[in-house]
Amino acid sequence: MKKPKFIVENVAILSLTPLVALIGVPWYGIVSGYTLFEWSMFFVFLMSTGLAITAGYHRLWSHRTYKAHAIIRVFYALFGAASLQNSILHWSADHRNHHRYVDDLTKDPYSAKRGFWFSHIGWILRAYPSGKHDIAELKDLQRDPIVRWQHRWYIPLAIFMNLGLPLFLGYLHNRLWGTFFLAGILRMVLNHHFTFFINSLAHMWGSQSFSTDNSARDNGFLAIFTYGEGYHNFHHRFQSDYRNGIAWYHYDPAKWLIRTLSWIGLADGLKTMSPFQIEKAKILVQREKALRNLEKNNTLAHLQQSLEEKYHQAIQALEAWSAASQEWQQKMRAKVEKGSKALADLHMKERYQEMKLNFQNHMVEWKRLCAQLSTVAA
Template sequence: MDLDAMKSSGKRELDWVNTLFITLTPVIAVFGTAWYAWNYGVTWLELANFALMFSLTGMGVTAGYHRYFAHLTYDCSKPLQLFYLVFGAAAIENSVLNWASDHRYHHRYVDKDEDPYDILKGGLYAHMGWIFYKDTRAVHQKYKNVPDLLKNPMIVWQDKYYLPLVLVVSFVLPTLIGLAQGRPMGGLLWGGFLRIVIVHHMTFFVNSIAHLWGTRPYSTDNTARDNWLLGPFTFGEGYHNFHHAFQADYRNGIKWYQFDVTKWWLHAMKWMGLVSRLKKTPDSLILAARLEVEVRSVEEKLVAAGAPERMLPKVRFRLEAGRTRLETAMAQYNHAKLEYRRMKRQWSVDMRRQWRAKMDEYKVEFHQAHERWQDTMKAMNRIPHPSAQGLLTFTAIVDIFKAKLF
């Protein structure tokens, strides 16, 4: 059973190889690179070496290990899979089999003892501490949750040759790039050690910071958070609340302004014909999740502020009305968009004009419903903490509701 497989048997043994690697590489990366730069300067090739290795291995982890192998959020061509396997290995975060298995357990048992990087065991533990311990699970038990990956011969090959791959791609390759300028040590430090450490901690941040600080717009059932600041530092994996709510979606940042470079990479790969069928959660489901969280938070706030019992059903009724109006408006608008796209070629110019006008109408209705909803939320967010004046403020809120809602 999965649960039995995940439970560690008694005292946990330290994994010395992992512990030394994770603690010594930052020392070499920081002091080694600083010493080398101080004595021999920095060349453009060293910076390019770092940037190139950083981008390729980082993308190997986020677009490859995470969004493809662990979550299968799109269809991926064989050459691109090979690229992910080779450069993902060079990030030195274990083979795909291991990584994806741990990650699927993380999603399944998030915030529970069986979660490999359970945030409730502490921020530092979730960040890197969990790697210091030996995995006591038998491989056949651990890999029960990755049967699909075990069937892929390329993945099995990567698991078997993981160490030689690490050696060649993570260390020899950047050294050779440095050698082109007669500075192999510079190549090894910039494109090897410094890059490894930065990619490591960027990945680790998703398990620590993205479960500690940020907002929870899509689900409050677990600790995962959206943290916009983390976006640029994690190839776009900072929108972790959305990701935990909709793990089959190829995106993490769904708004155009949310920094999700992995999503943009996948758009480029699709354009080049290397990936297909990027899975997207329907807008209506995303909206429903958001509204559910917002309604729940208003109710919790009212209860915490000691609102009178009889007021709750009234507020609930208003919120439900707003929610229905907004969801209907979105469904109508989406349906019209679909229909318009489907029938565009068959219709006459007049028909098209009529439908365009209808679509615009639905769009306006959706935006109005959305604005109203946001106004309600703003009004509700002005609820103070329980205080002597609390009840007076409630009357004001009810007035706001009466005046302009739905």
Template sequence: MADIQRAAGISNLDADTGDARPAPRRKTLSSPYLHRLQRRHFLLFDIIPILGTIAALGFLTVHPFGFTELGLLASMWLLTGLGVTVGYHRLFTHRTFRTTRGVSSVLAVLGSMAGQGGMVSWVALHRRHHECSDRAGDPHSPNLAGGGLRGRLRGLAHSHFLWMRRHEYPNIAHYAPDLLRDRALARIGRRYDYWVLLGLLIPTLVGGLVYWSWAGAVSGLLWGGLVRIFVLEHIIWSINSFLHMFGTRAFDSRENSRNGGVFGLLTLGESWHHNHHAFPESPSFGLAWYRLDPGYWLIRTLAACGLAWDLKVPSTERIAARRVPRTAGTATGPAT
């Protein structure tokens, strides 16, 4: 009976009125249906890009890699990558700034085209990650698989790739109610599959028109579509895996996030991961002008054009107050 009540959202009867009290909202959900959806997404959007990258290399014998392929790969990577870091991450997950309806809609579409999951689910997963970072409940920590070399390798494999096959699904009603209430964004989120297809169709059409051939269209699909998804995915997944195990730290925090500043450009600023965990409300992950953070550069550009406001950058004094003194932090190293 208790299981039936919990499944129905009802707990024990109120002792005074005899009325049913609603059960506490579950933070995560797990069911065969959800696990089937996870396996399907894993195959479609995680495995197929790997196969597409192998196919792209093989297709070089038919159609050489040229400036068109390079331009499609770079431009589609940049646009969809900014959609993830500025849209999915800094705007929708952490609300680090405010913007217009048009800008938020464009960022939601670009983030969806990256093929890393629907907007609402992505936000819920990332908020769950911050809540439970490197503790039980973190969906992709590399530090929960045991000690020793074997445990570290298992943890890296899990956090980088394998966790997406099957995991507890964060309850979006608990973790992302703000997005569910936003009808325009919710409509965009429900069309996630269409946006991924659009992200594949655009480079296909461009390649076909530039070369005016089916081989050009296929080459555009492979390099601007599947290879681009593969590259961006592994860049983002490296934040989950390697930057919770290797890198530098400058602030006192309970989790094991790290900075990898040398990858600032490649990750569009996401590699300042320890800084982000220390100040998740900040649109700037670098926290200083000389640290490469292209995602923040876009937000600052939007702000200069009057399209972004209420940027919640922490003050210099607040950053200094959180910083671990160099003599105390030598075990983990200073920020780079």
């Protein structure tokens, strides 16, 4: 396959900025030092560009997992331009193709199957294989005037956010270059590679608890650098959920930002998968792994029937719990609609709790069997 041509601007930016970050930034630090203000601006720019990409480009526009107020969309559009990762339209076109054709060697724009270098940065250095990004297809995003505005003025906005704003802040601080070196250059290089990790490492390193259909992985350590996007296996399985890290203790600042915005009325329509769908996905993957372990070691064949029985019992218990939950919620809604302050029937609540406990008991047995299979097979 003939490789597409290099894009000179991209090669220049992605090689010169790291050089300046490696040589210019420490050199300026030795000669003039950096102030607390300059380090604060570095941190503010790092988080703002990171969240503009993850909470904005990714979860708002590419996947439409929630709706955001215009003021927030303008913020994402500005700091998205500052991150120098293309316009919202280009980025989202590539990202939707990444999900649609994940791991395909030609159709996934940053297929991890083509190795670390390609999925991390190599794909950006060369022209797009089809010659253009499919932005015409993104009718839903083209309706947003802020998206159209950012696409039209992307280059002036990127120059202003990376050069004009840091220099202006430096001028106000009476030290022209310090803010530019830290909040402009060093921040840009770190932000580039932190977000590139999502396409490379988050498809190579970590666990697959929700799906084994593609290479996406969950990795809590990577989440620290990727503004919460390290929980990438969950994300590829449930891309319409506004969260990537679903547990409260999962480090996912994009999720916390979106939730906070919804509390203060600047975001709404936050989409989440039900805990039952999530549990079911996990059980399916556990079963798949258990069956693979059975295949590995034929002395375990006698456990096959037990595995199938326990699997069906767990799924049935999960469905009964889900049905009890729906019944209870319906009852609650009906009572609220009638204006009654009374809570749903105690009976419903008790049934819900009983079904939940029943499911948890089945899960203990199910997990014990899966663990037994994996230790013996290993």
